[in-house]
Amino acid sequence: MRTYTFTEKKDTRSGFGAGMAELGRKNPDVVALCADLVASLKLDTFIKENPERFIQCxxxxxxxxxxxAGLTLSGLIPFATTFANFGSSRVYDQIRQAVAYSNKNVKICVSHAGLTLGEDGATHQVLEDIGMMKSLPGMTVINPCDFNQTKAATIAIADYEGPVYLRFGRPVVPNFTPADQPFEIGKAIVLNEGADVSIFATGHLVWQALEAGKLLVEQGIDAEIINIHTIKPLDKEAILKSIYKTGCAVTAEEHQMNGGLGDSVAQVLSLNHPAPLEMVAVNDSFGESGTPDQLMEKYGLTAASIVAKALAVIQRKK
Amino acid sequence: MKSTDLEKVASQVRRDIVRMVHGVASGHPGGSLGCTDLLVSLYFEAMDLKTDEQDSVVFDMSGSGEDMFFLSNGHISPVLYSVLARRGYFPVSELATFRKLDSRLQGHPATAEHLPGIRIASGSLGQGLSAAAGAAYGKKLRKDPHLVYCLMGDGEQQEGQIWEAASFIPHRQLDNLIAFVDFNGQQIDGPTDVVLNNRDLGKKYEAFGWTVLHMDGNDLTDVAATLKKAKQASGKGSPICIIMKTEMGQGVDFMMHTHKWHGTAPNNEQLAAALAQLDETLGDY
Incomplete structure (x- = not known):
């Protein structure tokens, strides 16, 4: 098992803020919009350095x-920011008609996705956004795993022409992605090569998958761990390449099982190479108030859950 | 263009509208007929549009260096399509494809088929004013002095997003934006003040920080004078909203004074009766 180390835990939203700060300096077309959540989105530096390119909505x-959507006409690259719930379900029709159907170069960048928003509870813990966004034709959906990857993704999407939904979160998590690793949209990252089971993880669950990999080694199981930071377009090639080798898979995400990464992987497998699949995800339930760690534990989004599902799915291999 | 020439264009556009809607037995003639005089006045007179050496209009998605128009109440697409075609953005013959399979003239305006003149999809109501605000903001950031126009329906004023945009636009001093409310008092389910009363829209926009003008949207002379006044009022710190009194179905007597022709196509006899009231001035498509 390959070892991953980190010097500090950081929040992915701060990675977004750092990416925006860099974009502000190097790309004069980038404009930031926010719906009264500037501090939560870590936009302070961008706004301080580019006040004329910040639009408080x-x-x-x-x-x-x-x-x-209207700003894109003059060649500007708007980054529309808010909490994930208010940047997806609240404005789904606007995104559908004015952004996706109209094919506008809007970057919808949202924080506080999923259960790890914590104490504010289920009204704010959107667990359906990946499903909503990936259903829209032409929409790119990205869910990076740590500070460095979120920063790199933020910078990368400015150079990509088309609508993007970039999802990140509030809690601090191990920052293990190399700071100089370029972000390639739609290109999965193999974190550990293995032969017994494929673990496809996204967002905050990527670190949990690495922890699970270590626990599986103790049981003599060699897991292949892949970071699916882009849910759409999905790296089908990487998924199939791994499944040809391992013959079974576990998906892990901070999202509903319905409509999430697991669904997308299931589609790839059933259409191309049917294989046993288990999913670590929220199972048709809303969240609730609690600390991020308590919630991830209660709803089973942990390394231990990934281990249990891995052991189960291996049993299902013929 | 002289107002007598605008009248001729308007008459032909009204013929196009009823023929297009009849041709596919669906679409929205009422509001289209009511807004014909405004759109003809904008595209044939008031708007500064990009043209080539031969003085033909050239469509540029960016809209930089020219005025831009956004149709928020996308269901009145027939009038927009006819005016765009008659102005030269695409062949007039293409109007025959309205709402048919593989057409660029979708039921509601869209960009996916790349129809020249359309910059954003509209149809789901209440969204156009926000897009126009973004376009106007973009012009400010790019230091382009041209204007952005946006037409909305009065029933559409019931959408909450309109009032988000109505707050945003004056707050951001987008004084390069001129909005119209097509005040015909009708919507699908009946008179607007019965379905959900908008109260005094002029006072509402004023309270939100707009400069409000009123005009008779079916009087070409009043439209020209009010558009001139609106342009003069632009650039002075406040956006402009023109409450435009129109008659739904204007120009076809049996389509007027009722909401019944909001989204109904005429049959063969009704088409003949309508066309008998509208001069063919530029040649039917």
């Missing part, structure tokens, strides 16, 4: 999405 997310 107030608590009016639907208008923010429309304004972003």
């Amino acid at each position: 107030g608590i009016a997310e639907a208008n923010m999405i429309g304004v972003a």
Whole structure:
């Protein structure tokens, strides 16, 4: 098992803020919009250095999405930011018509996705956004795993022409991605090569998958661990290449089972190479108030859950 | 263009509208007929549009260096398509494909088929003013002095997003934006003040920080004078909203004074009766 180390734990939203700060300096077309959540989105540096390129929209997310779509006409690259719930489910029709169907170069960048938003509870813990966004034709959906990867993804999407949904979160998590690792949209990253089971993880669950890999080694199981930071377009080639080798898979994500990464992987497998699959995800339930760690434990989004599913799926191999 | 010439174009556009809707037995003639005079006035007179050496219009998605128009109430696509075609953005013959399979003239305006003149999809109501705000903001950032126009329906004023945009635009001093509300008092389920009363829209926009003008949207002379006044009022710190009184179905007597022709196509006899009231001035498509 390959060893991954980190010097500090950092929040992915700060990776977004750092990416925006860099974009502000190097790309004069980048414009930031926010719906009254500047500090939560870590936009302080961008705003301080580029006040004329920041558009405060107030608590009016639907208008923010429309304004972003209109801004693209003059060649500007709008980054529309808010909490994941308010940047997806609240404004789904606006994203569908003004951004996706109209093919506008809008970057919807959202923080506080999933259970790890914590104490605010289920009203704010969106667990359906990946499903909603990946259903839209032409929409790119990205869910990076740590600070460095979120920063790199933020910078990369500015150079990509087309609508993007970039999802990140609030808690601090191990920052293990090399700072100089370039971000390639749609290109999965093999973190550990293995032969017994494929673990496809996204977002905060990537580190949990690495922890699970170590626990599996203790049981003599050699897991292949792959970071699927881009859910759409999905790296089908990497998924199939791994499954040809291992013959079974576990997916892990901070999202509903319905519509999430697991669904996408299941589609690839059943259409190309049917193989046993288990999913670590929230099972048709809303979240609740609690600390991020308590919630991840209660809803089974942990390394231990990944281990249990891996052992189960290996049993299902013929 | 002289107002007598604008009248001729308007008459032909109204013929196009009823023929297009009849041709596919679906679509929205009422609001289209009501807004014909405004769109003809904008595209044939008021708007500064990009043209080539031969003075033909050239469509540029960016809209930089020219005025831009956004149709928020996308269901009145027939009038927009006819005016765009008659102005030269695409062949007039293409109007015959309206709402048919493989057409660039979708039921509601869209960009996916690359129809010249359309910059964003509209149809799901309440969204156009926000897009226009973004375009106007972009012009400010790019230091382009041109104007952005946006037409909305009065029933559409019931959408919450309109009022998000109505707050945003004056707050950001987008004084390069001129919005119109097509105040015909009708919507699908009946008179607007019965379905969900908008109250005094002029006072509402004023309270939100807009400069509000009123005009008779079916009087070409009043439209020209009010558009001139609106342009003069632009660039002075406030956006402009024109409450435009129109008659749904204007120009076809049996389509007027009712909401019944909001989204209904005429049959053969009704088409003949409508065309008998509208001069063919530029040649039917």
